[in-house]
Each structure stands twice: as C-alpha cells, then as structure tokens.
Amino acid sequence: MDALMAIPSVPDLGPAQWVPRTDSRVLFPFNRTGLELTYLGRNAVWRAARLLGLEGWEVIVPAYHHGVELSALLHAGARLRFARVDASGRMDPDDVRSRVGPRTRAIYVIHYAGFPQPMEELAEVARRCGAFLIEDCALSLFSREADRPLGSRGDAAIFCFYKTLPVPHGGGLLMREFHAAELTALAPPPLLPTLSHLTGSMLMAAERRSRGAGRLLREVAKSFTRPVRDRARLEDIPVGTQAFDPEVVHLGMSAVAERVLRNVDADEVVRRRRANWLLLHERIGRPERATWSSLPPGVCPLFYALEVDDKDRALRLFWSRGIQAVDFWRSGHPAATCEHFPEVTALRQRVVELPCHQGLGPEDIEHVAQVAREVLET
Ligand SMILES: Cc1ncc(COP(=O)(O)O)c(C=O)c1O
Incomplete structure (x- = not known):
C-alpha cells in the first residue's frame, strides 16, 4: 500500500x-x-x-x-x-x-x-x-x-x-474507585521516536495539502534527518500491533503527545465525524450494508463499517483509489477459535473500515462513497 x-x-x-x-x-x-x-x-x-x-x-x-x-x-x-x-x-x-x-x-x-x-x-x-x-x-x-x-x-x-x-x-x-495494588509507576517512553512520528505526520499533512511544495519539503526533510530517523527507528516502540509486549507495559504517554491531546477541540471532532458519517451513509445509499445502520444522537463514529462480499477485492479497489480502508478485525484471539459464533465469523469476513474522521471534507467523503458504490455494484 x-x-x-x-x-x-x-x-x-x-x-x-x-x-x-x-x-x-x-x-x-x-x-x-x-x-x-x-x-x-x-x-x-x-x-x-x-x-x-x-x-x-x-x-x-x-x-x-x-x-x-x-x-x-x-x-x-x-x-x-x-x-x-x-x-x-x-x-x-x-x-x-x-x-x-x-x-x-x-x-x-x-x-x-x-x-x-x-x-x-x-x-x-x-x-x-x-x-x-x-x-x-x-x-x-x-x-x-x-x-x-x-x-x-x-x-x-x-x-x-x-x-x-x-x-x-x-x-x-x-x-471508578481507588483500588490498592502494587503496580510499577508509569515511565515516559523514548522521546526521539515520538518527535519523529509527530514530524512525519505534519510533513505528510503538508504533502497532502499542497502536493508539489509539500512533497519537496518532505523529501528535503527526509534527506537531512536520515541519521536521526534511523536512531528513532531503533528506539521505537511500535503502536497498533497484534501482540502484547509485557516489556513495555509500564510505559506512559509522552508529555509532547499529551500536549497535542489537550489542545483538541473535542466538540468539533464529534461534529465533523458525525457529519462525515451521515454524508457517507447517504451517498453510499445502501443502509443494509452498514453494520451500524443509523447514527444515534451522541455517537462519535470512529469509522464507517461497510459490509462487502469479497473483502480482499474491496480493499484492493479502495487502496488503488487512494483510500486507506482498513481490514477490520479479520481474525481474533487464538483462544476464541474453540467456539463457533457464526455472526462474528461473518462480521470478520465482511467488515471493511472506511474513514470518516475530522480531517476529511465533503469532497473526500464523496470520493469514498463513489468507490464504495462501485465495490457494492460489482
Ligand atoms: C477493542 C480494543 N481494545 C484495546 C485495544 C488496545 O489498544 P492499543 O493498540 O492502544 O494497545 C485495541 C487495539 O486495537 C482494541 O481494538
């Protein structure tokens, strides 16, 4: 991808x-x-x-x-x-x-x-x-x-x-309540990988916004910062993996990431996510293909769950059109395989996660909906 x-x-x-x-x-x-x-x-x-x-x-x-x-x-x-x-x-x-x-x-x-x-x-x-x-x-x-x-x-x-x-x-x-237990105090994670991720995310955003100039900026930054990035990669503690690593269980959030967190306008995040979900739902026009087929008041949707017949094919089509759809929860924990839950098996085989986050505007959503319609038609 x-x-x-x-x-x-x-x-x-x-x-x-x-x-x-x-x-x-x-x-x-x-x-x-x-x-x-x-x-x-x-x-x-x-x-x-x-x-x-x-x-x-x-x-x-x-x-x-x-x-x-x-x-x-x-x-x-x-x-x-x-x-x-x-x-x-x-x-x-x-x-x-x-x-x-x-x-x-x-x-x-x-x-x-x-x-x-x-x-x-x-x-x-x-x-x-x-x-x-x-x-x-x-x-x-x-x-x-x-x-x-x-x-x-x-x-x-x-x-x-x-x-x-x-x-x-x-x-x-x-x-909810205080529970006394002997737990190691949380320690800060390594700073360099955090700074490297934050800078990378800002440069990606710049490239997405102003393709030519943004790409140039990212290339220049990449060539000047290679040794630092190599070091950051070595120290990095990966995020979003499938595995639980007991070695890093005592790590807390970095102060710099916490700063970003505190600056968030949460009401705006909720408003934009809801508007994007509703627009996507309307423009795809296939409520029976949405796992959650309406948006109750108060819900802040993380993504739009679209059910497709052929997940691999659907994901390939989304990716080829520049949409980072996610293969949502295809498999679960190995301990769960001893019992059969047919509805869960179907969800694992069918649900594709489509973005509807606060960083997207109506044209982005229109594009996602158009490709989703294509996926469902063929
Ligand atoms: C339902 C659920 N709970 C907990 C976690 C763990 O989150 P993290 O990746 O931050 O460890 C995940 C991660 O995907 C999750 O999906």
Whole structure:
C-alpha cells in the first residue's frame, strides 16, 4: 500500500494542534481526575485487570474483539469465557447471563466504532452476579449514550487516543474507585521516536495539502534527518500491533503527545465525524450494508463499517483509489477459535473500515462513497 494515501485512515497532525485552546470544552474522560495516561490501550487493560484483582478469575469477553485486549487480560492472569455478539455488533446480555459461573469476576464490554452496547442490561447482569464491569472504549472516544459518556459507567474504562486523534501513541485508564495494588509507576517512553512520528505526520499533512511544495519539503526533510530517523527507528516502540509486549507495559504517554491531546477541540471532532458519517451513509445509499445502520444522537463514529462480499477485492479497489480502508478485525484471539459464533465469523469476513474522521471534507467523503458504490455494484 502507498505510504501516502490521499485519504488516510486517521487524521494528520496540523499546526493548529499545537495551539492551546481556551475556547473549547473539556470532554470526558479528560474532565475526570485520576485518568492515567498509558503508552498504549493494552497497557491500560493490563493495569485494570491487575487493579481489579482478576488473576485466576474468569472474565466474560465478547467473541468479536481485536485480540490484543484479550492478550493483556490473559497476561494479567485472567481466564476468558466468550459471549455472543449479534450481526449488528450488539453484545447479547442473555448470552452473557448464561455464561456467568462461580468464578466470574468481570464482564468486559467493547463499544465498537463509537456505538454503545446495551449498558443498562449488561450492568444489571454484572450487578446480579457481583462482577466488575469493564468498558473498553478504545474505539469510542467522545461517544455518549443520551447524556452519558461511554466509559462513565464501568468499574474501569479503557481508552486508545491515537485511533481518534492525531497523536503517535496513547491510551487511558479510568477507574471508578481507588483500588490498592502494587503496580510499577508509569515511565515516559523514548522521546526521539515520538518527535519523529509527530514530524512525519505534519510533513505528510503538508504533502497532502499542497502536493508539489509539500512533497519537496518532505523529501528535503527526509534527506537531512536520515541519521536521526534511523536512531528513532531503533528506539521505537511500535503502536497498533497484534501482540502484547509485557516489556513495555509500564510505559506512559509522552508529555509532547499529551500536549497535542489537550489542545483538541473535542466538540468539533464529534461534529465533523458525525457529519462525515451521515454524508457517507447517504451517498453510499445502501443502509443494509452498514453494520451500524443509523447514527444515534451522541455517537462519535470512529469509522464507517461497510459490509462487502469479497473483502480482499474491496480493499484492493479502495487502496488503488487512494483510500486507506482498513481490514477490520479479520481474525481474533487464538483462544476464541474453540467456539463457533457464526455472526462474528461473518462480521470478520465482511467488515471493511472506511474513514470518516475530522480531517476529511465533503469532497473526500464523496470520493469514498463513489468507490464504495462501485465495490457494492460489482
Ligand atoms: C477493542 C480494543 N481494545 C484495546 C485495544 C488496545 O489498544 P492499543 O493498540 O492502544 O494497545 C485495541 C487495539 O486495537 C482494541 O481494538
């Protein structure tokens, strides 16, 4: 895939992100005290599991998952029981209830792509069996159900900032209550790779905006900074991998990435993502092909989930037209293969993630919709 897609899957870093904002509201979870900023979301999952004392206990997890969040739970000593997720991405509370056993200590809920799970019912199951409720909001930053932010109900909430915002890394953990546990304090990650990622993102943005001049600037910068970049590559701690690395579980978020995070106009991010999702939905015009086929108030969509018949072919077509569509969750954690969840198998085979982020405008969305229509027609 070309490194420089005309329509990237995540927003680039622009100069505006460096300017402190005094005019915008601070939204959940940044308005809560006690939010721990980790290097990755998986580090937050591991910490939550340790703080809640899940070692040796069972956690009910959704059959539809990324995989690394489950690796983090397993690494913290938890055992997993899988629960059904239906064709519309809803974790089934009745199925969760049927999986509760004497060793159940937590129910792990993932809000996919910004869309809320049935929290009222899931919280009730957790309450009745005395289990903790963990909300994985890695894919649902700034989303709400009515007036309630996702992540505000659980005993622990996990966040992953770099999926929604232009930061090179960053996860978050919010615990509802204080839990005493011996955990190593978070340490700052190496600075050089962070600076290198941020600079790279800004140069990519410049090239995307003004093709010729931007490309020249990027080439010049590349030739002058090769030794620094080589060093940064050596020190880099990769983001977005499938594997849980216990060696980096104690790393926190860098101060420079945190600065970018704090400058974000969250209301504007939500507004633009919603407008782009709605426009894409309308212009594709095939609601039956969207896993989430309407946009309830308060949802901040991470992406548009399009269901296609031939994922490989669809991805090739999107990439060839400069659209960084993502092969969403084709496979899960190896521990999940012992049970069969046909609806999840279908989602894994069919869902393609289309960008609708705050960095895109109506012409970009029009282009994505046009290629999506082509994909669905042929
Ligand atoms: C649902 C879910 N939870 C947690 C994570 C872990 O996030 P990170 O990649 O920041 O470790 C991911 C990563 O994709 C995820 O999809």
